[in-house]
Amino acid sequence: MLTLKTPLKNISKILPKYHKILDKLELRTVEDLLSYFPFRYDDFSQTVKVSPEYINQTVTIEGVVTKTKSARIPRRKMTITEVTIEDDNKTPLKAIWFNQPFVLESLREGTFARLSGKMTLRGKTLQMTNPSWEKAARETTNTGCLVPIYSETSGITSKWIRWQLKPLLETARQMEDVLPYDLRQRLNLYDIYTALSQIHFPESREKLLRAQKRFAFQEMFLVQLRTLQIKTQWENNPASPIKFDEKLIQGFVKKLPFKLTDAQRKASFEILKDLENPLPMNRLLNGDVGSGKTVVAAIASLQTASAGFQTAIMAPTEVLARQHFESFCKIFENYNINIALLTNSYKLANNFEFRVSSFDSDSNFQNSNLKNDSKFKIPNSKLSRNALLDEIKSGNMQIIIGTHAIIQEDVQFKNLALIIIDEQHRFGVAQRAYLQQETMDVRDGQKKTIPHLLTMTATPIPRTLAIAMFGSLELSLLDEMPKNRKEIITKIIPATVRQEAYDFIRQEIKNGRQAFVILPLVEDSKVLTELKAATSEHRRLSEEIFPDLRLGLLHGKLKSKEKEAVMEDFKNKKSDVLVATSVVEVGIDIPNASVIIIEDADRFGLSQLHQFRGRVGRGEHQSYCFLFTNSDTEKALERLQAMEDTSDGFEISQKDLELRGPGQFFGLVQSGLPDIAMEHLSNIKLIKFARAEAQNILSSDPELANHPLLAQALQKFQEKIHLE
Numbered sequence: 001m002l003t004l005k006t007p008l009k010n011i012s013k014i015l016p017k018y019h020k021i022l023d024k025l026e027l028r029t030v031e032d033l034l035s036y037f038p039f040r041y042d043d044f045s046q047t048v049k050v051s052p053e054y055i056n057q058t059v060t061i062e063g064v065v066t067k068t069k070s071a072r073i074p075r076r077k078m079t080i081t082e083v084t085i086e087d088d089n090k091t092p093l094k095a096i097w098f099n100q101p102f103v104l105e106s107l108r109e110g111t112f113a114r115l116s117g118k119m120t121l122r123g124k125t126l127q128m129t130n131p132s133w134e135k136a137a138r139e140t141t142n143t144g145c146l147v148p149i150y151s152e153t154s155g156i157t158s159k160w161i162r163w164q165l166k167p168l169l170e171t172a173r174q175m176e177d178v179l180p181y182d183l184r185q186r187l188n189l190y191d192i193y194t195a196l197s198q199i200h201f202p203e204s205r206e207k208l209l210r211a212q213k214r215f216a217f218q219e220m221f222l223v224q225l226r227t228l229q230i231k232t233q234w235e236n237n238p239a240s241p242i243k244f245d246e247k248l249i250q251g252f253v254k255k256l257p258f259k260l261t262d263a264q265r266k267a268s269f270e271i272l273k274d275l276e277n278p279l280p281m282n283r284l285l286n287g288d289v290g291s292g293k294t295v296v297a298a299i300a301s302l303q304t305a306s307a308g309f310q311t312a313i314m315a316p317t318e319v320l321a322r323q324h325f326e327s328f329c330k331i332f333e334n335y336n337i338n339i340a341l342l343t344n345s346y347k348l349a350n351n352f353e354f355r356v357s358s359f360d361s362d363s364n365f366q367n368s369n370l371k372n373d374s375k376f377k378i379p380n381s382k383l384s385r386n387a388l389l390d391e392i393k394s395g396n397m398q399i400i401i402g403t404h405a406i407i408q409e410d411v412q413f414k415n416l417a418l419i420i421i422d423e424q425h426r427f428g429v430a431q432r433a434y435l436q437q438e439t440m441d442v443r444d445g446q447k448k449t450i451p452h453l454l455t456m457t458a459t460p461i462p463r464t465l466a467i468a469m470f471g472s473l474e475l476s477l478l479d480e481m482p483k484n485r486k487e488i489i490t491k492i493i494p495a496t497v498r499q500e501a502y503d504f505i506r507q508e509i510k511n512g513r514q515a516f517v518i519l520p521l522v523e524d525s526k527v528l529t530e531l532k533a534a535t536s537e538h539r540r541l542s543e544e545i546f547p548d549l550r551l552g553l554l555h556g557k558l559k560s561k562e563k564e565a566v567m568e569d570f571k572n573k574k575s576d577v578l579v580a581t582s583v584v585e586v587g588i589d590i591p592n593a594s595v596i597i598i599e600d601a602d603r604f605g606l607s608q609l610h611q612f613r614g615r616v617g618r619g620e621h622q623s624y625c626f627l628f629t630n631s632d633t634e635k636a637l638e639r640l641q642a643m644e645d646t647s648d649g650f651e652i653s654q655k656d657l658e659l660r661g662p663g664q665f666f667g668l669v670q671s672g673l674p675d676i677a678m679e680h681l682s683n684i685k686l687i688k689f690a691r692a693e694a695q696n697i698l699s700s701d702p703e704l705a706n707h708p709l710l711a712q713a714l715q716k717f718q719e720k721i722h723l724e
């Protein structure tokens with residue numbers, strides 16, 4: 001009998017040649033395949049007569065095959081297959097397929113067929129190119145309905161998946177529902193069988209929506225359960241109380257080259273107050289690019305160091321870690337604080353970089369150049385890996401800066417009391433929960449306390465959303481920018497005026513400035529296509545547009561050493577234009593860069609665009625952001641218009657939230673749920689419900705002992721997040 005656990009290999013309809021591909025997709029059992037969700041749907045539900053009134057619309061038609069033809073074009077290694085269909089309107093429609101001669105095996109003359117696709121006019125003939133098709137006598141699976149599209153890997157098509165899934169669907173009845181019955185009743189959610197059926201074979205848009213809503217809810221519900229559980233654990237741990245030394249902090253603030261904004265003051269105060277508690281802080285510093293989070297982090301670290309404890313600061317990449325290191329060295333120029341930079345590069349060399357900004361007089365690392373230099377210079381010392389780890393373990397190093405590896409690897413601390421994390425991506429709640437878990441595993445030398453945790457967002461999160469999602473952590477808002485900022489001039493650039501933008505860049509570079517060009521990540525691209533897209537655009541720009549300029553190229557395939565070298569070159573003005581793919585963190589500070597071009601800007605979310613834009617305008621120069629687009633749809637342009645209209649990050653992220661919903665906003669794709677389902681998280685209400693229901697269950701059953709299915713699902717969920 002077919003069960004959920006039946007290996008796909010045992011299903012005779014699935015030919016052996018597919019086994020390997022399925023395995024690669026980690027689809028091994030019937031249940032796996034049922035849980036493989038479409039990532040979008042083609043709407044073929046509109047069935048019409050063949051008629052010119054539907055030109056350029058995606059529709060379904062039904063009729064009899066009156067003529068067939070198949071021709072090979074050896075020169076182009078291609079076959080072209082043509083089928084003419086007539087319905088009772090008596091207008092013929094010609095369907096054309098490339099390289100699918102087998103179509104004719106099913107669609108012979110006289111067959112009743114159903115085709116779905118875009119109707120076009122070629123000369124005087126109505127036509128469909130590569131339409132979906134099936135015999136009209138069959139149930140609508142590939143035509144005539146909402147047709148699910150799965151992410152296709154070579155060798156497996158959506159059509160094949162649909163064909164395999166249909167007979168397996170019944171087994172979904174054996175599935176136990178993770179969502180308790182009374183909860184589903186209360187919230188009017190589909191049971192698991194109905195939801196799965198409608199996800200794979202939607203009968204209507206409404207039913208599909210309802211199914212997606214169920215899964216979106218389920219995901220959020222699990223996330224909330226996990227977060228709340230961790231919160232409880234978190235609060236059961238002691239942390240080292242760090243006394244607020246007002247004089248020290250005031251002295252520090254007074255000597256800063258600028259006046260803190262009120263928001264910075266308030267946030268610093270909130271953090272310092274939290275640190276005084278013997279319970280671990282869990283605070284999110286929510287602020288826009290350039291709102292000055294670094295100095296707030298510095299204040300917290302200063303207080304921690306002065307109280308005799310260590311701080312770990314983690315950046316998403318080595319390049320950013322180094323930048324933080326440099327900022328901190330500069331900020332603490334006149335303080336007796338030892339700062340270490342721990343990057344991964346040490347794996348490559350025996351010697352790895354270690355620098356301190358200032359030295360105890362009895363320290364071995366004295367660097368006499370430091371104080372004499374009128375201009376700040378980073379002292380450069382190197383220690384063997386073990387020697388530096390010893391310095392950290394002994395407590396000689398008070399601030400340790402690096403990537404995530406700091407807490408994941410074998411670094412031992414003497415008394416780590418504060419962890420600060422500068423995010424690259426907006427973490428979803430799940431990742432955040434995982435992070436907290438990790439933090440709880442980091443113990444100081446005496447294994448009694450856990451560190452306080454401060455995370456800093458890369459992009460502002462709308463307050464309403466932050467509260468709904470992260471109700472379990474404290475929020476500090478930096479909603480005010482330092483006064484001295486020049487607004488970045490933002491322009492949407494359609495294809496027709498690109499050249500002017502390029503000319504403008506050349507002018508800026510003549511004036512001594514530099515520019516970024518950001519390329520989008522090609523849709524469902526693997527690293528290889530990213531590489532190809534990046535190199536070819538780099539070549540095009542170097543050869544055709546800026547043959548006279550020096551162009552750097554940064555993409556995800558580069559080793560971190562290579563990335564750093566490219567960045568360094570740009571920073572040192574050895575290149576004029578930096579072409580970078582969007583997967584690469586360009587969060588590095590280049591005050592001399594005054595222009596940023598974002599290619600295919602319509603493909604990005606507003607928050608992301610805003611973040612890119614923040615790469616310029618960091619120096620004293622008037623800066624510009626050009627949003628290149630080939631799209632002329634009103635919706636896309638309206639979205640981009642928001643970028644021209646405002647530079648307020650909170651306003652932009654609010655708009656992004658309204659347009660794309662929290663799922664997109666947090667990029668919860670990691671959860672395995674397709675984007676399309678996440679979109680249906682679009683109302684914060686759903687998150688709130690999930691939270692309330694999670695609270696409800698945990699209040700009577702904190703360990704989920706009476707909800708074994710939920711406990712199991714959470715376990716799986718946890719493992720998935722862990723693997724990210």
Ligand code: ADP
Pocket residue numbers: 258259260261264287288289290291292293294295482483484
């Ligand atoms: P982000 O929040 O993006 O991390 P940073 O901390 O890097 O921002 O700050 C951006 C720039 O603004 C830095 O050069 C920093 O020295 C400067 N800055 C920070 N706070 C202020 C302030 N209150 N007034 C003026 N400049 C400031």
Ligand code: MG
Pocket residue numbers: 293294422
């Ligand atoms: Mg920053």
